[in-house]
Amino acid sequence: MDKPQNNRAWFMVLPVLLLVAFSAIIPLMTVVNYAFNDTFGNNAFFWVGVEWFKETLESDRMWGALQRQLIFSFTILAIEVPLGIAVALAMPKKGVWASVCLVLFALPLLIPWNVVGTIWQVFARIDIGLLGYSLGLIGIDFNLGQNASAAWVSVIMMDVWHWTSLVVLLAYAGLQSIPDAYYQAAKIDQASRWAVFRYVELPKLKGVLLIAVLLRFMDSFMIYTEPFVVTGGGPGSATTFLSIDLVKMALGQFDLGPAAAFSIMYFLVILLVSWAFYTIMVNLDREEERNE
Amino acid sequence: MARIELKDLAHSYLPKPGGEDDFALKTIDLDWDDGGAYALLGASGCGKSTLLNIISGLLEPTRGQILFDGADMTHAPTTARNIAQVFQFPVVYDTMTVRDNLAFPLRNRGMQASYIKDRVQQIAQMIGMDSQLSRKARGLTADEKQKISLGRGMVREDVNAILFDEPLTVIDPHMKWELRTQLKQLHREFGHTMIYVTHDQTEALTFADKVVVMHDGRVVQLGTPEELFERPEHTFVGYFIGSPGMNLLDAKIDGNMATIGSHQIPLGAGYKSPEGHTQIGIRPEFVTFTTDASGLPVQVTQVEDVGRHRIVRVGFEGNTLCAVLPEGTPLPEGTQHIAFMPEQIGVFANDWRVTPQTGGAS
Structure with missing residues (x-):
């Protein structure tokens, strides 16, 4: 069966996707990034794994x-x-x-x-x-x-x-x-x-x-x-x-x-x-x- | 149980009623005998429910008095009146079981547990819910819920009256008939005063010993079903009761003759020429087809076969009249003549029945 498919429809979703990305996904991912890395500025990150989580959970x-x-x-x-x-x-x-x-x-x-x-x-x-x-x-x-x-x-x-x-x-x-x-x-x-x-x-x-x-x-x-x-x-x-x-x-x-x-x-x-x-x-x- | 009297009762929903049009209930004087089974019949919006709510104390009348066995109850709260009422749409306490729902009015009055248990069992059997006593009321169907509402209305034995406000609207036809029969049986057994509001004449006529017909905020007639059928006091009773309703024709009345246009119709009694808008009324059951040329010339327009008899609709000078023919009589067609049985003709002036002055035409 021939079903008309128009992939251009995806472009219609793009604005919403962008909006959500900038308002929610990217900020959240930045936080995730900080949570698993250590940084001393200059955008240099060092992987520390779950170190910060452990530290937080252990603090009174x-x-x-x-x-x-x-x-x-x-x-x-x-x-x-x-x-x-x-x-x-x-x-x-x-x-x-x-x-x-x-x-x-x-x-x-x-x-x-x-x-x-x-x-x-x-x-x-x-x-x-x-x-x-x-x-x-x-x-x-x-x-x-x-x-x-x-x-x-x-x-x-x-x-x-x-x-x-x-x-x-x-x-x-x-x-x-x-x-x-x-x-x-x-x-x-x-x-x-x-x-x-x-x-x-x-x-x-x-x-x-x-x-x-x-x-x-x-x-x-x-x-x-x-x-x-x-x-x-x-x-x-x-x-x-x-x-x-x-x-x-x-x-x-x-x-x-x-x-x-x-x-x-x-x-x-x-x-x-x-x-x-x-x-x-x-x-x-x-x-x-x-x-x- | 009590005799309930309504004296000069009127009610308006407006805070400062002016003319008569502002009143939902116009002046009503009515006695309900102790132990009677009454139907309150009328079209929607005629004030039936208002009257019911005034009797049960949910509404306070604008004017007039309500007496229970002679004691003034006009301003007494619902609880002091000891009345049960069943509403049009099912009201159940969702979170309670069927058993608790039925027991609720008794528990609130501090009855003994053993008595409540027996009584609830008895009522549950009557409404056919005894196998579901432990279920939560919430998941039940509309007619099961309404049966619980009915049961809650009947569970108290010592009530002054039980009021039903179109209680069978949501019940399916088969169950309707069964419940109505049970209500009647209950009435015979316990002799409670019952007032049953409905706009369905079959329901009213089968349930009640006496029917109160209301129209436009007034009681137009109180009588047995036979009286309503044979001697309607008001044209509304005439066409509201009976199926089809009474035929009404504008006519000039003179002595024992009614004149419609150029036609003369003999009446069963003599009347002084009544004032106002005069009409004659005849039930379709008393209209016959005749070969006599002195009858009213009519045109047959429609025949309905309703089983036991046939309803023939005919046109007469712009009016539509109905005749009921028993099974087996030959069907009339085309142009015909009809005659009315003189002693069954009622005369109405301004919608109210006129009492005859003398005996019938000889």
Whole structure:
């Protein structure tokens, strides 16, 4: 059979290929190159194999950053998801106030990240900041620069302030899609408020919550700008998360080799955890269906 | 169980209703006897579901009162009314098993576990789901889900009334018939007041002892299926009930004669000349073909064979009329004359039935 084949069609793909190459593949490969070589400038590279990976994996510094990162991510998830659902439930369902609420909740999402950092930096200052100064008045020393727990509280509060809105908006959209008849039937069945949430609302929210958790996890795992502006990773390395540590290593100390190895592992960890999250959630879903 | 009275009830979905057009339910006065099986029949959008939701307390009426056994329930919440309701589209609790779904209304009311177990088993048997009690409700088909909804509606024994809002829309025809029979049986067994909303006259007439016909936000007639058929109070009842519906012709009424153009039709009773837009109505079952030249001259346009009888459509001066012929009668063709059985002719003025003044024409 004669099938017309025109290889010129491949030229159509070329622009996209070029774009992806320059925006993703080439930079990534450069990082890979740095991760397996040592360099003393002048574009002279010496093959070192997995040396940098070994060094990074053996350093307490990286494990400390990873641990803080995990604590941070899980803390903000544990706060933002329930809080977001609660706020979405409390929001008016329709009318002018629903729109007002939506706009108000969307606002934090529109503020540039370093501005968010600056807002909270100023807010927490003990000399002029509303929070730091007020706490000082009632005898609590809220000094970001010296007090590690103050730094943690600030960073977590900031993230909750900045990102709970995302969960609120997603959960609100999910709640809006539940037909009225479900609430009416629950009323007829004399279901308690908790039962309505547990058996009507939560099952319908599962899909959007999965997305919310995934997005918030990936995003918080890569967080850099806001804690960098508020605490700069300090005091000491108390709030030095993975990306802050990485930048310190790559640009502060100019240890390009270890930093490159670090970034590759960082990337793989995010990929792995997100994949694991997704697979677990989807499998739970299937499991349930199989039991039916 | 209770007797439910609606007094001067009206409802508008607008916050500040103005004229009558703003009301989805215009003034309604209606009593539902304790233990009755009622059908609420009407076209889509006539206010049936609104009325149902007001009775169950999901909606609060703009005006009027609802009494349960004489006690004012107008502002009482749904839970205080002890009413079960089944909705048009299946509502099941997805994450629960079939068993938990059926037990849910009982558990919420703090019934004993042993009682719940027996009752759920009984209801599951009735709706034909007893072999699937342990399955999750989520993977079920639409009609299985609706059966669960029906089961949840019937699982409580002490309810004041069970309301059905077109519950069999998603069920396939064979199962429809079976479920309807079961509902009827259940009604006979437990004597709950049942109100069944539908726009399907067959469903209404087979289920109910009494049918409430609604039209444009009003109750136009409450009666037994026979009464609706024989003495429709409103032209809407006339053509909505019966298949095909009642023939209606504009006519001038004078005494016991109706005049249509140049034709005279004898009526079964004498009427004072009624005011307004007057019509005569006759069921197709009471239209006969005649060789008598004094009948209405018509042109046969179409014959439908529906099995037990045939429906003949004829044209008369721009109107289409229907006649039902029993099997075995010869089929009329071309130009014919038809006659109406005088005592079966109804007279309507502005769509409402007019009561005759005197006996029939001698």
